[in-house]
Amino acid sequence: MQDQIVSCYGQENDPFHFERMRRFQPFERKNHYHRNFEINYLYQGRRSYFIGDRSFTVEAGDLVFIHEYEVHKASIxxxxxxxxxxxxxxxLFLEPLDAPMLHELLEPFRLPHRVLRLKVADQLFVQGLFQKMEQEAEKREFGYELYFKQLLTELLLFAKRQMQRQQTAEHEHVSPMHQKISAIVQEINRSYTEPCSLEDWAVRFxxxxxHLSRSFRSVTGFSLVEYVNMTRIKAACRLLKQTDDKIIDIAQQVGYDNLAHFGRQFKKWAKVTPGIYRKMETAD
Incomplete structure (x- = not known):
């Protein structure tokens, strides 16, 4: 059978977007991270998720929370x-909310346990919210975008309260390979500024x-070298937004001795040059 789109609204990089899909064929997204927050809800099946530096088993009825710019991959x-x-x-989609309230509503995206395991009654409640979104997307009647905001706020409030009641699924490694790759990712996140080759990481672990190269790509969707460069560029983006440091100094701070190489890697991952990125992110 062919994969089927049940419902869809907008595009992935829009301020608000959702897609409901039935899949019958093998499908795994590669090299996946983006600037939006993401919520997954599994209606049927079981999936393996690698989010940030942790792996989870996700079952039907689970909600999954993925922070903006966080690497993630779902597998069979x-x-x-x-x-x-x-x-x-x-x-920006929830801009009418004040900053303290928005910070609280986004807490599920910051917790170590990103999978919210729901009881049947709560599953029906969440499915009801999604059903209303699907109906609004189909009809596009007056005020439908405002209603999207209301439904999303209700979903985030529900998740926040459920997390407070400690209804999260326990973090688990899907396999020993996932556990090892998780340890390597955590170490990269701590020491990405240090020069270290694939061979060095293999010896360390x-x-x-x-085997390390194949396993790392299988779990994360990235090669190890790609992941290190991506981690460095994400750190450089933070420094470009939050400091007035010179670009050459930022390049050195995140682990690049060669400014030209830094520029190439930055444009590969951020799609613009460091200078343009700084102007875009700091513009009034």
Missing amino acids: LDSPRHERLVLNFNK HTSPY
Whole structure:
């Protein structure tokens, strides 16, 4: 059978977007991270998720929370067949909310346990919110975008309260390989400014470069070198927004001795030059 789009609104990088999909064929997204917050809801099936530096088993009825700019990848468990809804939004979409309230509502995206395991009654409540979104997307009647904001706020408030009641699924490693890659990712996040080759990482974690390379890409969707460069560029983006440091100094701070190489990597991951990025992010 062919994969089926059940419902869809907008595009992935829009301020608000969702897509409900039934998949029957193997599907795994590669090299995936974006500037929007993401919520996944699994209607049917089981999936393996790698989010940030942790792995989770996600089952039907689970809500998954992925922070903006956070690396994530979903993989097959048991069977490729599953049905899920993915919802993306950015902070600007919820701009009428004051900053303290928005900070509280986004707490589920900051917690170590990103999978909210719901009881049947709560599953029906969440599915009802998504059903209303789907109906609004289809009809496009007056005020539908305002209603999207109301429904999203209600969903975030529900998740925040559920997290406070400690209804999250326990963090678990899907396999020993996921556990090892998680440890490597955590170490990269701590020491990305230091020069370290694939061979160095293989020695540090008692494996061969070939096996490490294959395993790392299988779990994260990135090669190890890509992941290190991406981590460095994300750090450079923060410094460009938050400091007045010179670009050459920022390049050195995140681990690049060669300014031209830094510029190439920055444009690869951020799609613009460091100078243009700073102007875009700091403009009034």
